[in-house]
Amino acid sequence: MNIDNVEQYLRDNNHHHVLFNYRTVKKYYLRTELVRLDIRFLKSCRTKDIIPKFLQFKTANRNLGSSATYKECQRRLLKAEIDHKYQHFNKLKKMHQSSIISLQQCCPGDLFERLQKIIIDVCSPLIKSKEQTVEDKLYRHTLLTESQHKFNRKVVRNLSTRILSDDEIGCLANGLDYGLVPKRFDEMSAVGNIEQFFHRVTDIFQHHKKLMADLKDKDPVISNDIRVLSTKEMTLASHLRSLTDTFQH
Incomplete structure (x- = not known):
């Protein structure tokens, strides 16, 4: 048994x-x-x-x-x-x-x-x-x-007529350098901001200006239509992609 x-x-x-x-x-x-x-x-x-x-x-x-x-x-x-x-x-x-x-x-x-x-x-x-x-x-x-995190509610003085939530008061109690995480992630806005940041830290904008100048010619031979990224630019793009993915989770 x-x-x-x-x-x-x-x-x-x-x-x-x-x-x-x-x-x-x-x-x-x-x-x-x-x-x-x-x-x-x-x-x-x-x-x-x-x-x-x-x-x-x-x-x-x-x-x-x-x-x-x-x-x-x-x-x-x-x-x-x-x-x-x-x-x-x-x-x-x-x-x-x-x-x-x-x-x-x-x-x-x-x-x-x-x-x-x-x-x-x-x-x-x-x-x-x-x-x-x-x-x-x-x-x-x-x-x-x-x-x-326990915070002192007396630190925040609300001068408006809007009633603040506990999360908002706790965030303000830590200082103006802090912000609340949005409940809804705006994916398109985040991608647009990341692309704009990438344009600023690389010379893609200058490359785009050259491309537009070539297109203004009558018989353009567009030599600037292919953009070859350097190793550092590829690494930066990869890191930005990974960073953007983390925002969605």
Whole structure:
């Protein structure tokens, strides 16, 4: 009997009652461990002062969303969620213990210990997957929290009637040399600016003037219609192309 054929083994040996209790123990063991990981995630968020995404709700305006009252409300909801998870965990734990007793009573010989080991082996990949998911979520939330630079709102004095967003105030608080990244990338404008910059740092504009002068002749023999770039110009063009591509991602 192993992980792959445990249920078939119990069924073939007329251990139907054992099979039922085996499935029950496995179900409650897995649920208990998964809820334990949920509690660990929530408690880690509370320790690091991280607000999970499911506790981020809309408010009437941006000022409320950035207020201390809003943050305190989120912390209270987080505490309530942790308490609820603990209650659920304790119920599952009792059910798990009860199912273990039932399985032990109906198992002959050393079958109980073998089934216990198989249950752990069967559930282990699922628990590890959940554990990795929790670690990834904590890592992403930590990065997001660290990236939110705290600034002094009093540094910026808004003399206009326009209401500034938190991002705009944070940008202005750092000085006039900073700007916000646009939500929509204007690809045509960026390409045009890059081409104009390339024209300025090379002699392409002078080459273009010679070409236009040749075209004004009656029977022009256009010797300037082919432009051979130097190695440095080709390297510059390649770097500008790569730089332009990064703007789109």
